[in-house]
């Protein structure tokens with residue numbers, strides 16, 4: 327039974343606005359490690375890799391090769407890295423955050439138009455909390471979010487608030503470009519040709535999914551999570567945020583804060599890259615914590631293979647190695663995700679692992 331009474335929270339933001347001093351329902355009490363930080367996590371946070379995108383796109387072969395090596399190392403050691411000098415206009419990133427914030431400021435009735443009926447693979451969805459089945463049926467998370475698939479079909483992008491569609495469309499195009507170039511570098515770092523992973527995953531007709539996460543200030547931040555520990559679908563995912571931190575990644579057994587540099591992008595490699603790289607570049611556990619004072623906004627552009635294409639380890643890698651994963655499509659993976667996780671299979675991805 328919820329300590330705040332049984333409440334129907336269809337948006338954390340709206341619920342907070344209508345409750346002056348809310349007592350947070352106990353089904354939000356999902357954070358079990360609130361007694362301070364992991365020892366040494368602070369030191370590790372300073373070591374999160376930084377990739378200078380301009381070196382990766384350099385015409386000088388040696389500069390490019392060194393950047394490719396650094397990128398491969400970042401994928402192997404962390405699965406998360408910060409990208410600077412990416413060439414995307416700072417104004418566009420700011421406008422995107424502003425329009426996404428405007429979206430969450432729309433009246434609840436407007437946002438609820440995107441709630442839809444229950445569909446395990448919706449093309450657009452506004453919701454609060456996250457997939458409860460990923461941890462426990464009754465657990466809730468301190469988040470309101472809008473998710474939509476923007477590519478290959480752009481018809482899902484909302485037209486409200488004013489200017490959202492135009493800005494989101496531009497943002498999506500730029501993020502696809504950055505993701506594609508990173509993927510070429512990642513492919514090279516695996517000893518493959520730059521276009522190999524792009525070709526094998528049909529990346530150019532692959533999906534792009536946008537997730538706009540709002541984490542309102544929380545009166546009891548030590549008790550709740552914005553998003554529970556999870557690994558992302560996708561190949562290369564890119565995140566921007568409004569300057570308020572909250573993303574943590576599991577590294578060396580500790581929850582490490584990710585603090586972006588000004589005008590940088592946060593990139594992580596998802597489940598599909600773990601498979602495409604035949605297990606070399608892991609999909610990393612991460613989560614979002616919340617704070618008492620400020621709303622946090624993050625916008626994620628996730629990039630994956632063509633949705634109905636079966637992918638597996640890149641064929642070029644299998645000339646010398648045994649496959650560690652069998653083939654699957656995006657929909658296969660999500661179906662496993664929706665079934666829920668268990669201690670012996672914490673990641674849906676592990677359902678596709680081959681025990682050689």
Ligand SMILES: O=C(O)CCC(=O)C(=O)O
Pocket residue numbers: 537539553558565572573574612613614624626
């Ligand atoms: O907001 C964040 O920092 C994390 C978002 C995230 O992990 C996701 O949307 O999958």
Ligand SMILES: [Fe+2]
Pocket residue numbers: 556557558612
């Ligand atoms: Fe994530």
